[in-house]
Amino acid sequence: MLISLDRSSDRSLQEQLFEQIRQQILDGRLKAEAAVPSSRHLAQQLGISRNSVTFAYERLITEGYLVTRPMVGTYVTSAMPEQVMSAGSGVGASAKTDTPMPAERRPPERLAPAAFTGRPHSILNNSRIPIDFWPQRTDPRAFPLKTWRRLILHSLAVAGHNLTEYGDPCGLMALRTAIAEHVAVMRDIHVRPEQVIIVAGAQLALNLTLRVLAREGDAIVVENPCSQGAAYLFESVNMRLIPIDTDDQGIDTKALGGETAQLAYVMPSHQYPMGGVLSLERRRELLAWADRTGAYLIEDDYDNEFHFGSMLLPALKAMSPENVIYLGTFSKSLGAGLRTGYAIFPDHLAPAAAGAKALLDNGQVWLEQAALAEFLLTGSFVRHLRRVRLRYQQRRDALVAALRAHFGRIEVRGAEAGTHLAWKLPAGLPRAHQMAAHAKSRNVGVYTIQSGGGHEYGTADVSNDWLLLGYASLSEEQIEAGISRLRDLI
Structure with a gap:
């Protein structure tokens, strides 16, 4: 070779x-x-x-x-x-x-190559591994199927012309209103429904945000490690990346120092992939930096619904409405197959965002939007979250307990929130990619930062030492069996 x-x-x-x-x-x-x-x-x-x-x-x-x-x-x-x-x-x-x-x-040389030079991120996992700690999977059994079927049938009964005509590219107003009311109660974010734009998940929300605010060569602060989908997107549009390291309190705001950038992309509630939760002090420091430099903050709040134990800290959008673009999704709370998320823009950016969305596509599927609006407005979503949050907390507890039982003293990040955690491999164990390969041979799926949908800039020091373990889709018995098999490998 x-x-x-x-x-x-x-x-x-x-x-x-x-x-x-x-x-x-x-x-x-x-x-x-x-x-x-x-x-x-x-x-x-x-x-x-x-x-x-x-x-x-x-x-x-x-x-x-x-x-x-x-x-x-x-x-x-x-x-x-x-x-x-x-x-x-x-x-x-x-x-x-x-x-x-x-x-x-390939086409003849007279034809130009594709203008797009980006690379796809890891989002698909068709593995049939019996015990799979895939960090981006939720529990299919937790989906409120009976309620959803009833809402879909009701929406079909009152559909009228909505199934045969174009709707607002920014989304069904009933759903935008329901989301505005939901984030006001749950995240203390107070906005008009017109500031909410419905999209097919957080990845498209991020694309829309860049379309509104970013130009080629603009600087953007990113967490390191970073979500792979975000990292590869910024790379594909030729932005100048400023990676800032993270720890168990999220992005290291002290390291921002004298950096200046047009944008900063952060995940304060549960950083992906490492799971850190941005402390209140760092939230204030980050907002102060943004005010000083004139940067917009893109707040990806992808799984804020699952926070265990201590009080959920305020959203950056609630603390500074005018320079934060807030991204939300129902992929974790309901299911990624619904392909429904949203972006909330500051009031002064809402018209530009609406125009950009109209050129991006002609809107989301009406039927799912109508059902989801009813699901939110009737309180069914909040009741669903209470049930699922308890289930995921029990599985989180089972995973931490199993790691301690089989490996003694452990170091994990992200256990206080979300549906996955990062586990630092004890000294003397094979490195992360080797552990993942060995585990697969025992029908257990564990993931490196890269294979689990993250991306590290620089020396890959973190990637060598940490594994990502998702627990939402596994029973407590499967979790115990999977960690036991990891121990047997060693």
Whole structure:
């Protein structure tokens, strides 16, 4: 396997390595079922850190180009992702055109390449691992199916012309009103319904925010590690990234120092992936920095509904309404399959946001919006949250107890909120990517920061030492069995 890395390039070594191996697979120079060198051997051959090779391999595995065979090695997959989408695989032609073509079938040189240069983030997990601590999964059994069926049927009965005509691109006014009332009670955020824009999840809300506020080359402060979906989005629109380290109290506001930026993206209630909760003192320091520099803050409050024990701290939007864009989603509280989230803009940005949303798409599906509005307005959502919060807290307790029982003194982050926590591997244990691979061989899914949907800037010091464990979709018995199997591995 011939690899040539350019250390003077502005592209990272792991990204260059990923692209070159991927291209050799697509060109047929690396055949299906061919073994690739171990990460240690390839790192020695290229004179680079083993981490760079490991992360490149992890991405190739995640995107379906390589497969691991426990205790044997890593091999080129027998079915390329591109081939899966090709004619003859049972997938329609429209899907095929969205897929990169092998080198010999690329368009003629006279045609320009795609303008988009971004990379997809890890959001899909089709694993059939029996005990899977996937951090971005909630409990399907917790979904209020009977209530939702009743609301859908009621909405259909009164639909009238709503199923056959376009609605407001910014969303159904009944739902925007219900969300404005909900955040006023739950997060002390007081806004007009017109400031609320309905979108297909927090990722689209973030895209919309950048469309309203960001220009190429603008500086943005990001947490380190950061949510992968956000990190790759900022990268794709050529923003200048200013990573600031996090700890158990969230982003280190002291490290902001004299930094200036147009935007800052933060997750104060439960930072992803590390789980830190931004302290009240740091919230004030962050807002003071934003006031001093004129920066807008993008507050991603993706799972604030699940806070255990101590009082939930005020939202940044409640503390400073005019320079905070607030992002919310129902993916964690109800289900990601609903594809419903929202962005709340300051009053002076609401008209621009409405215009941008209208150009972005023609609005969300009416039926789900109508059912969700009724779900919120009747108090069913709050009752659902009370039930699910207790269930998730019990599973959180079971996970922490199992880790302590099998590993003694432990260090975790994010246990006070959300649906996942980060566990620092004790000294002497294999590193995170090795633990994840070994665990998979025992039918237990645990995740590194990268494979779990996070992204670390810099040296990957954190990624080597921490695993992400989601507990929302597992029973207490499964949690105990999974952690017991991890202990048996050691």
